[in-house]
Amino acid sequence: MLPKFDILTDEQLNKIHENSMRILKEIGVEFSYDPAIEVLKKQGQRVEGHRVYFDPDFVKEMVAKAPAQFTLHARNPEHNLVCGGENIIYMPGYGAPFIYEADGVKRDATMEDYDNFVKLAGASKYMHMTGGTVVEPTDVRDEIRHLEMAYSHIVNSDKCFMGSSSGYEYAKDSIEMAALLHGGMDVIKEKPALICLINSVTPLKYDDRMLGGLMAYAETGQAMVIASLVMSGSTGPATMAGALSLQNAEVLAGITLAQCINPGTPVVYGSTSAVTDMSTGSLSIGNPENALFTSASAQFARFYGVPCRGGGGLTDSKTVDAQAGYESMMVLFATSTTGVHFVMHTAGILQYYMAMSYEKFMVDDEISGMILRYLKGFDCESDEKMAFDVIEKVGPGGHFLTQKHTRKNFKLEFYRPELSDRQSFDGWSKESLDTNQRAKIKWQEVLASYVPPALDPVVKEKIESFIEKRAKELLNK
Amino acid sequence: MNTIFEEIKDAIVDGDEDLAVELAEKVIAEKIDPVQAVQLGFIKGIEEVGASWTSGEAFLPDVMMAADAMKAGMDVLEEVLAAGEGEGSYEDKGKIVLGTVAGDIHDIGKNIVGALLTSAGFKVYDIGIDQKPEDFVKKADEVGAKILAASSLLTTTMKSQKVLIEYLVEQNIRDQYKVIIGGGPTSAKWGAEIGADGWAETADEAVLLCKKLLG
Ligand code: B12
Numbered sequence: 137m138l139p140k141f142d143i144l145t146d147e148q149l150n151k152i153h154e155n156s157m158r159i160l161k162e163i164g165v166e167f168s169y170d171p172a173i174e175v176l177k178k179q180g181q182r183v184e185g186h187r188v189y190f191d192p193d194f195v196k197e198m199v200a201k202a203p204a205q206f207t208l209h210a211r212n213p214e215h216n217l218v219c220g221g222e223n224i225i226y227m228p229g230y231g232a233p234f235i236y237e238a239d240g241v242k243r244d245a246t247m248e249d250y251d252n253f254v255k256l257a258g259a260s261k262y263m264h265m266t267g268g269t270v271v272e273p274t275d276v277r278d279e280i281r282h283l284e285m286a287y288s289h290i291v292n293s294d295k296c297f298m299g300s301s302s303g304y305e306y307a308k309d310s311i312e313m314a315a316l317l318h319g320g321m322d323v324i325k326e327k328p329a330l331i332c333l334i335n336s337v338t339p340l341k342y343d344d345r346m347l348g349g350l351m352a353y354a355e356t357g358q359a360m361v362i363a364s365l366v367m368s369g370s371t372g373p374a375t376m377a378g379a380l381s382l383q384n385a386e387v388l389a390g391i392t393l394a395q396c397i398n399p400g401t402p403v404v405y406g407s408t409s410a411v412t413d414m415s416t417g418s419l420s421i422g423n424p425e426n427a428l429f430t431s432a433s434a435q436f437a438r439f440y441g442v443p444c445r446g447g448g449g450l451t452d453s454k455t456v457d458a459q460a461g462y463e464s465m466m467v468l469f470a471t472s473t474t475g476v477h478f479v480m481h482t483a484g485i486l487q488y489y490m491a492m493s494y495e496k497f498m499v500d501d502e503i504s505g506m507i508l509r510y511l512k513g514f515d516c517e518s519d520e521k522m523a524f525d526v527i528e529k530v531g532p533g534g535h536f537l538t539q540k541h542t543r544k545n546f547k548l549e550f551y552r553p554e555l556s557d558r559q560s561f562d563g564w565s566k567e568s569l570d571t572n573q574r575a576k577i578k579w580q581e582v583l584a585s586y587v588p589p590a591l592d593p594v595v596k597e598k599i600e601s602f603i604e605k606r607a608k609e610l611l612n613k
Numbered sequence: 614m615n616t617i618f619e620e621i622k623d624a625i626v627d628g629d630e631d632l633a634v635e636l637a638e639k640v641i642a643e644k645i646d647p648v649q650a651v652q653l654g655f656i657k658g659i660e661e662v663g664a665s666w667t668s669g670e671a672f673l674p675d676v677m678m679a680a681d682a683m684k685a686g687m688d689v690l691e692e693v694l695a696a697g698e699g700e701g702s703y704e705d706k707g708k709i710v711l712g713t714v715a716g717d718i719h720d721i722g723k724n725i726v727g728a729l730l731t732s733a734g735f736k737v738y739d740i741g742i743d744q745k746p747e748d749f750v751k752k753a754d755e756v757g758a759k760i761l762a763a764s765s766l767l768t769t770t771m772k773s774q775k776v777l778i779e780y781l782v783e784q785n786i787r788d789q790y791k792v793i794i795g796g797g798p799t800s801a802k803w804g805a806e807i808g809a810d811g812w813a814e815t816a817d818e819a820v821l822l823c824k825k826l827l828g
Contacts (some may be wrong), residue, residue, distance in 0.1 A: 277769075414672035414673045417725040
């Protein structure tokens with residue numbers, strides 16, 4: 137793995153850190169959820185109404201309790217993931233309500249799309265897990281969506297996945313399902329199997345739903361991403377340093393609360409901060425500022441000794457075009473080379489998180505493969521890799537195409553694209569397919585040949601009856 | 614022409630809320646014609662900002678600060694205008710109650726819609742986030758608004774827009790209001806499905822929509 141580069145100087149990092157501490161202490165953070173207020177009060181933090189003013193030393197002490205890395209357990213142990221250290225975890229986009237099709241058609245996402253994206257992530261060599269809320273399945277009643285979504289991850293793949301964080305009750309349901317999958321709550325308490333996304337409400341608030349979710353995950357020792365999305369210029373200051381200070385304060389407040397509830401519970405420092413487009417007001421994510429926020433967040437997470445979530449294959453484009461490609465590559469490259477560990481939104485996102493696209497998923501999958509290869513860097517470990525012997529053998533003026541060394545090593549060292557076209561002009565012009573068209577053919581092929589890994593029928597049956605029981609309760613409420 | 618009108622116009626263009634209020638108070642104290650102050654000051658200013666917005670020279674902070682300054686200054690003049698003081702009369706282009714629906718706390722888009730409607734001459738009453746149908750109606754009755762504008766950013770809260778319309782029907786007051794909706798996951802199709810009077814994808818289009826509905 138490549139060394140991770142720092143985007144901030146030590147001096148800049150310290151200045152921003154101190155600024156965040158001052159925000160926490162003098163301005164405070166609002167928590168609407170009473171149980172959370174109780175927890176923080178008990179720990180001696182100054183509380184006025186729902187506003188908590190944090191003591192910086194206490195924050196440091198609590199954040200230090202969070203592990204630097206942890207293992208997320210999959211149904212198939214081969215897919216267990218270490219979050220932290222040198223590792224990087226890729227997964228599909230999160231939360232988009234729309235599908236944009238290859239021909240520009242916009243439509244509501246459905247449960248069928250949900251299953252499809254889970255399968256595509258299951259089939260992918262580069263997606264380490266199948267993510268969570270891969271689209272918002274608008275054809276499923278929202279009371280039971282979290283159950284259907286978790287079920288899709290469980291049956292369509294054996295990789296790790298994310299659970300619901302929409303309030304205490306739904307969060308508990310996902311955790312129960314993970315427990316059934318892994319053989320009991322005690323098992324997953326020891327070996328965390330689920331991770332969720334907790335978001336602050338920028339600026340400086342946490343709402344009931346998110347805090348309910350946080351409590352459920354923290355109590356059961358499941359992992360969570362605690363993230364802040366500052367829209368620089370609208371929900372936060374228009375200066376990069378100011379927005380980063382604000383984000384940092386919010387994330388530290390959330391991590392502190394999680395550690396108060398269950399010291400040592402696995403958390404990930406999360407950021408999706410980006411900028412506001414001042415001509416439309418929309419969030420804009422395919423830009424250098426987002427890349428900078430992401431890289432700085434990775435550095436802050438290193439500084440606090442926790443894993444980092446951020447970035448992705450991010451774009452503002454509405455279709456799979458050059459803009460989608462160059463923006464996504466910029467952000468995912470910065471994400472990956474500066475030390476982010478957990479990359480929600482790696483693949484599929486179009487138009488600032490509003491849509492998923494199958495074609496974009498395939499493009500991002502290719503970008504992911506390219507970056508993962510880049511991250512491996514140079515291998516100088518053996519004489520074979522240094523290749524002196526073969527250089528000597530071929531000598532001046534020869535060529536390497538007929539060497540055993542070549543035949544063996546190009547497969548190990550060269551990234552082989554699956555979507556990019558490297559043919560001659562004539563070869564390409566037989567069909568003249570652009571990336572978008574090739575991607576469409578590709579994902580259909582992948583889906584058609586994907587066979588979900590078998591699930592123990594007894595376990596499956598248990599999970600299905602849990603869903604049935606809960607669906608009845610929730611729909612009759 | 615009184616130089617204060619020019620000053621008011623500049624205060625709006627600069628988005629200087631404090632100055633706009635101060636000047637409006639001066640208009641009252643010095644018994645300057647309030648209708649003229651509005652026409653030649655506030656409206657002139659906001660039109661200028663609106664023109665730069667349309668041509669792409671002005672950005673959101675320019676428009677939103679101008680709208681805030683306009684609103685603050687006009688609030689000061691409201692009473693004298695209502696009392697019919699001044700030459701001729703001033704009437705806003707229409708009153709609109711704007712809010713984010715129950716269960717939803719996203720408000721950036723709503724705020725932008727409010728600012729652009731204000732700068733287009735509408736009187737906007739922003740009731741904030743997480744608002745129930747009753748809250749929309751209560752405000753509308755209080756101020757005599759004809760348009761209810763409901764924002765929703767979540768697929769799970771879009772149904773609150775439907776609930777708003779159902780509430781109006783239940784109360785037998787559906788025909789008293791035009792209901793318009795918007796927000797990221799909404800669509801023209803959704804608007805038609807729930808029987809809204811209009812949907813707009815952007816704040817600029819929301820202005821055109823309101824002009825059409827009240828025109
Ligand atoms: C910023 C943001 C937040 C901020 C909100 C801060 C704030 N003060 O508003 C925070 C972090 C708090 C937040 C929280 C959540 N969010 Co959010 N959020 C966004 C984000 C990134 C941008 C929204 C925004 O402000 N856009 C900019 C404005 C200008 O655009 P706009 O609102 O669409 O408004 C324009 C038009 O729609 C129109 N318009 C708007 N309102 C109206 C009204 C009328 C009448 C008319 C005519 C027109 C109109 O005019 C505006 C200007 O052109 C969106 C994704 C996105 N790109 O939109 C997700 C998004 C909306 N959020 C999402 C989610 C899931 C959530 C959360 C549940 C948790 C989470 N996972 O983040 C919570 C829910 C909180 C709650 N109960 O409401 C999802 C929704 C998916 C879905 N199921 O529908 C999205 C799509 C992101 C995603 N892919 O996951 N969010």
